[in-house]
Amino acid sequence: MDEPVLSLREVSKTFGVLKASDGVSLDLRAGEIHALIGPNGAGKSTLIAQIAGSLRPDSGTIRFAGQDVTRLGPSARARRGLGRSFQISQVIAGFTVRQNILLAVQARAGRAYAMLRRAARDNDAMQQVTEYAQRVGLAERLDVEASDIAHGERRRLEIAMALAMRPKVFVLDEPMAGMGAEGVAVMTQLLDPLRHEAPILLVEHDMQAVFALADRISVLVYGRIIASGSVAEIRNDPEVRRAYLGDEA
Numbered sequence: 001m002d003e004p005v006l007s008l009r010e011v012s013k014t015f016g017v018l019k020a021s022d023g024v025s026l027d028l029r030a031g032e033i034h035a036l037i038g039p040n041g042a043g044k045s046t047l048i049a050q051i052a053g054s055l056r057p058d059s060g061t062i063r064f065a066g067q068d069v070t071r072l073g074p075s076a077r078a079r080r081g082l083g084r085s086f087q088i089s090q091v092i093a094g095f096t097v098r099q100n101i102l103l104a105v106q107a108r109a110g111r112a113y114a115m116l117r118r119a120a121r122d123n124d125a126m127q128q129v130t131e132y133a134q135r136v137g138l139a140e141r142l143d144v145e146a147s148d149i150a151h152g153e154r155r156r157l158e159i160a161m162a163l164a165m166r167p168k169v170f171v172l173d174e175p176m177a178g179m180g181a182e183g184v185a186v187m188t189q190l191l192d193p194l195r196h197e198a199p200i201l202l203v204e205h206d207m208q209a210v211f212a213l214a215d216r217i218s219v220l221v222y223g224r225i226i227a228s229g230s231v232a233e234i235r236n237d238p239e240v241r242r243a244y245l246g247d248e249a
């Protein structure tokens with residue numbers, strides 16, 4: 001089988017006496033959605049920070065696209081296509097939807113923020129902005145400032161921006177957070193086909209969405225992966241039910 005796009009081996013991180021990551025091994029393969037679930041404080045954010053490069057593991061290795069990136073910082077990883085592609089802070093509130101997506105298109109092209117005005121006259125870039133907006137259902141909202149759009153629209157804007165960056169993997173940190181059932185359904189439909197553009201590591205608390213989307217699920221508890229398998233395997237795993245899922249399975 002091909003080498004996984006992203007591969008963690010025995011990654012550990014300790015804060016004082018607390019083992020936030022305790023020998024975590026995890027693979028993300030081409031074409032898949034791999035969900036990472038677990039209770040609050042299990043160490044999901046700590047793991048994402050180590051994947052993004054903003055936190056250095058104490059031990060273990062992180063390989064990405066065939067290279068050991070364990071010692072690389074966030075920007076070196078981002079340049080290789082390992083973007084932490086789903087951060088709320090990445091949306092600029094005072095910019096319109098169009099300007100925000102354009103920034104992501106330009107960032108991928110490696111051009112600076114100062115080029116924004118000139119880029120606005122760049123037909124190719126503007127064409128791409130329109131296409132990304134259409135894909136996430138924001139074509140009618142292009143001229144609205146990001147601060148004036150609804151929460152669900154903002155999350156869809158983040159997806160458009162993540163798409164525009166064309167990363168080699170998507171690391172999605174709770175994309176359903178704060179959404180009602182309808183928003184979750186819309187977002188689930190949006191994310192579903194994305195796995196074919198780049199595999200997705202999906203950290204998410206909404207179990208309906210996880211069960212609908214995941215090819216594989218890993219369960220993190222107290223910094224350790226206690227189980228990894230298909231949706232059916234995880235739903236039926238007695239230890240997972242006890243530690244996390246309870247009635248939701």
Ligand SMILES: Nc1ncnc2c1ncn2[C@@H]1O[C@H](COP(=O)(O)OP(=O)(O)OP(=O)(O)O)[C@@H](O)[C@H]1O
Binds near residue numbers: 015
């Ligand atoms: N910089 C830090 N210094 C000390 N302890 C930390 C630090 N970052 C995280 N922790 C601790 O590590 C543990 C794991 O936290 P983390 O935020 O990774 O969990 P999580 O699974 O993302 O939780 P949630 O689902 O609530 O976001 C927690 O006990 C947390 O208090």
